[in-house]
Amino acid sequence: MTGRAEARDETPELKPAPAIRKTRAIVRTKPSRRLEPDDLVCAACGEGNAPSRNFCSRCGESLADAGVVKLVWWRRLFRRRTKRYQLGTRPGAKGTRSHRTWVVKMTFRRIRAVLVLVGLLLTLVYALYPPFRATVIDNTRALYRKVVPTLDPVRPSTVSSLTALPEHDPKLLVDTYNNTYWMTELGGGKPKITVRFDESYLLRAIILHSGAAETFSEDGRPSILRLTYNTGKSENVLPVDTRGAQTLELKNATLVTSVTIEVVDVYSGTERQTVAISEMEFFALK
Numbered sequence: 001m002t003g004r005a006e007a008r009d010e011t012p013e014l015k016p017a018p019a020i021r022k023t024r025a026i027v028r029t030k031p032s033r034r035l036e037p038d039d040l041v042c043a044a045c046g047e048g049n050a051p052s053r054n055f056c057s058r059c060g061e062s063l064a065d066a067g068v069v070k071l072v073w074w075r076r077l078f079r080r081r082t083k084r085y086q087l088g089t090r091p092g093a094k095g096t097r098s099h100r101t102w103v104v105k106m107t108f109r110r111i112r113a114v115l116v117l118v119g120l121l122l123t124l125v126y127a128l129y130p131p132f133r134a135t136v137i138d139n140t141r142a143l144y145r146k147v148v149p150t151l152d153p154v155r156p157s158t159v160s161s162l163t164a165l166p167e168h169d170p171k172l173l174v175d176t177y178n179n180t181y182w183m184t185e186l187g188g189g190k191p192k193i194t195v196r197f198d199e200s201y202l203l204r205a206i207i208l209h210s211g212a213a214e215t216f217s218e219d220g221r222p223s224i225l226r227l228t229y230n231t232g233k234s235e236n237v238l239p240v241d242t243r244g245a246q247t248l249e250l251k252n253a254t255l256v257t258s259v260t261i262e263v264v265d266v267y268s269g270t271e272r273q274t275v276a277i278s279e280m281e282f283f284a285l286k
Contacts, residue, residue: 004025032058040066142202142285147280151204151283156195165193165274173280181212183219183276186266201284203253206237207245209279216243218271224264229256241267253284270271 031048035041039048043065047058054063093099126133161170161182168183170193184191209222221241225248228234233252240246253259266275 035247037069037071039069041069042066069281095179130150142254149204149285151285154201154203154282154284156282157198158196159193160196161191161193161237163189173277176279178209178278179213181276183212183274186220186273186275191263193261194258195261195280196281197256198259200255201282203250203256203259203282205241205250205283206248207279207283208239208248208277209245210239210277211243212276213243213278215269215271215276217269219269220266220270220273220275222263222265222275222277223267225250226262226264227253228262229253230258230262231255232251236264252268257286 007065028044028046031041031046033048038051039055040063041048041060042052042056042061042063044061045056045059047056048069049057049063051068055061056063056066056283126136126162156174159170159174161184163184164170165183165185168181170182173182173193174195182193211217212219222239223241225237225239226234227237227250229252231252231254235250235252237248239248239251261277261280
């Protein structure tokens with residue numbers, strides 16, 4: 001028997017198909033943490049990654065094309081440099097940041113303790129020593145009146161003078177009437193008037209009615225007045241030659257209990273060598 005080979009149909013070879021890369025939709029969003037200098041920002045999702053990473057911590061994409069976070073120019077100029085310590089430096093050792101923080105805290109605690117102790121001592125002195133208490137009250141009152149100034153009229157308790165003509169007593173200076181007046185003759189020493197108060201005041205102004213109401217031009221009027229206070233300070237005021245009321249501002253009258261008013265010079269009268277003042281009103285910060 002003669003054999004016969006059967007023909008087989010052979011399938012032609014096919015080239016392998018290229019690998020299809022699976023992709024997933026990635027939505028670019030804000031980073032989940034604050035970006036630091038030199039961080040790598042994923043180009044796919046926008047997440048910030050540490051400079052040591054090769055793949056994004058959120059989407060897994062390669063960071064080969066990631067952007068690098070850089071400081072703006074003004075932050076680069078004022079960038080705080082991290083201090084490096086030698087190996088083996090223990091936390092809290094002298095020279096470290098934690099040690100400096102501890103020193104500052106201890107300093108503030110000591111200062112606070114000293115202030116509390118001083119406050120307690122001052123409170124005891126204030127309660128047990130009346131002169132110190134009076135000084136504190138006066139200075140507190142002076143400070144308050146500088147912040148909230150209000151002028152109030154104050155009445156002297158006594159008015160005295162070594163020179164006065166009959167029926168023209170120095171008390172008439174503060175009797176609130178303009179038709180009465182203090183008068184004295186000129187010659188010899190300069191006329192002086194001493195005014196005393198029951199309390200200490202911060203005098204700030206005087207309203208002056210110069211001359212005699214009935215014989216204004218005939219008698220002299222003060223042109224320069226020197227005010228000397230019990231504190232040792234003094235100042236000059238310059239009244240104008242007018243019948244009406246005039247305000248004279250004071251500067252050195254702090255904590256005043258008495259003031260001596262000296263007539264340094266006068267506007268001369270047409271008939272008599274005298275000087276007269278009708279009224280003086282004192283105003284203070286009470």
